[in-house]
Amino acid sequence: xxxxxPTQEDLDxxxxxxxxxxxxxxxxxxxxxxxxxxxxxxxxxxxNGIPFPTTFxxxxxxxxxxxxxxEAEGVMAEMSQRLQEDEELAGRHRQAHENYxxxxxxxxxxxxxxxxxxxxxxxxxxYPERVKCLHxxxxxxxxxxxxxxxxxxxxLDLIAEEWAPQVCTCATAWDHEAEIPTRDLSRHVRRLEQExxxx
Numbered sequence: 756x757x758x759x760x761p762t763q764e765d766l767d768x769x770x771x772x773x774x775x776x777x778x779x780x781x782x783x784x785x786x787x788x789x790x791x792x793x794x795x796x797x798x799x800x801x802x803n804g805i806p807f808p809t810t811f812x813x814x815x816x817x818x819x820x821x822x823x824x825x826e827a828e829g830v831m832a833e834m835s836q837r838l839q840e841d842e843e844l845a846g847r848h849r850q851a852h853e854n855y856x857x858x859x860x861x862x863x864x865x866x867x868x869x870x871x872x873x874x875x876x877x878x879x880x881x882y883p884e885r886v887k888c889l890h891x892x893x894x895x896x897x898x899x900x901x902x903x904x905x906x907x908x909x910x911l912d913l914i915a916e917e918w919a920p921q922v923c924t925c926a927t928a929w930d931h932e933a934e935i936p937t938r939d940l941s942r943h944v945r946r947l948e949q950e951x952x953x954x
Contacts, residue, residue, distance in 0.1 A: 758783075759782040759783055759784055759796075760782070760783075761780045761781075761782065761783050761792075761795075765780075765783050765791075765792050766780060767935050768791050768792055769792050769795055769814055770935050770936050771929050771930065771931065771933055771935065771936070772792070772814045772815060772816055772928075772929050773814055773936075774936060775936050776935075776936050776937055777795065777814075778797070778801055778802065779797050779798040779801045779802055779807070779866075780795045780796065780797060780798075781796050781797065781798050781862050781865050781866045782795075782796035782862065782865065783795065783796070784796045784811065784897070784898035784899070785894075785897035785898050787815065787923050787925055788920065788921065788922075788923050789923045789925055791815070791925045792814055792815070793813070793814065793815045793818060793897055794811050794812065794813055794814060794815075794894045794897050794898050795811075795812045795814050796810055796811060796812075796858075796862050796898065797809065797810060797811075797812050797862075798862065798863070798866040798868060799859050799862065799863050799866075799868065799871045799874060800863075800868055800869075800871045806871050806873040806874045807874075808859070808874045808877050808878060808879045809879045809880075809891060810855065810858055810859040810862055810879070811855075811858070811891070811894035811895050811897075811898040812894060813890045813891070813893055813894035813897070815918075815925075815928060816928040816929050817917065817918050817924040817928045818893065818897075818914065818918050819890060820917075821914035821917040821918055822889050822890050822893050822910060822914060823890075824914075824917075825889060825910065825913050825914060826888075826889050826890075830886075830889060830910075830913065831881075831886045831887065831888075831889055834886040834889075834906050834909070835881070835885040835886045838884065838885060838886070844905060844906075847905045848882065848883060848904075848905065848906060849882075849883040850903075851882065851883075851892075851895065851903055851904035851905065851906075851907070852878050852882035852883035853883075854895075854899065854903050854904070855878040855879065855882060855895060855904075856876070856878055858898070858899065859878070879891045880892050880895070886906060889906075889910050892904055892906050892907035892910055893907050893910040893911055893914075894907075895907045896908050896910065896911055897911070
């Protein structure tokens with residue numbers, strides 16, 4: 756089993772992949788064959804106090820771009836419709852939701868955080884009833900392995916021509932020579948900065 760403990764090199768790579776400073780990473784649950792992160796496991800409460808339900812955050816630019824193309828082609832609506840029509844698939848999707856919650860609790864304990872009541876029972880990506888973000892399901896599949904989230908596994912199959920575990924695209928997926936981002940421009944941080952200015 757590969758080491759899940761994030762190194763400074765991992766955190767720098769994640770920041771370059773995302774184009775912003777990475778925050779509150781507890782584990783690297785999935786890596787490229789070369790060792791670079793594919794997915795970051797994020798604490799369920801960020802250090803700025805914001806609850807963060809997306810435990811498995813898909814970060815690798817090749818995969819995120821490929822998944823975005825699938826989303827743009829309407830895959831999520833199709834998957835959500837199938838969940839309404841296929842009881843067996845819907846049941847497996849609900850089980851995947853439960854696994855997501857269990858994994859988030861494990862990450863919370865690893866981060867030595869108090870329970871995050873605001874998001875209790877809430878996972879991410881549209882679980883357990885629909886598909887709202889294919890990136891979440893693919894990140895979940897990569898983090899826990901195939902056989903847990905059927906639609907995440909399907910998402911990986913759909914992008915197989917653009918990315919597969921046996922192929923490394925890291926050399927061209929992001930600028931490795933760029934300056935490591937130091938300013939967080941995410942909407943959550945911008946909102947907090949605005950509130951502190953207004954207050």
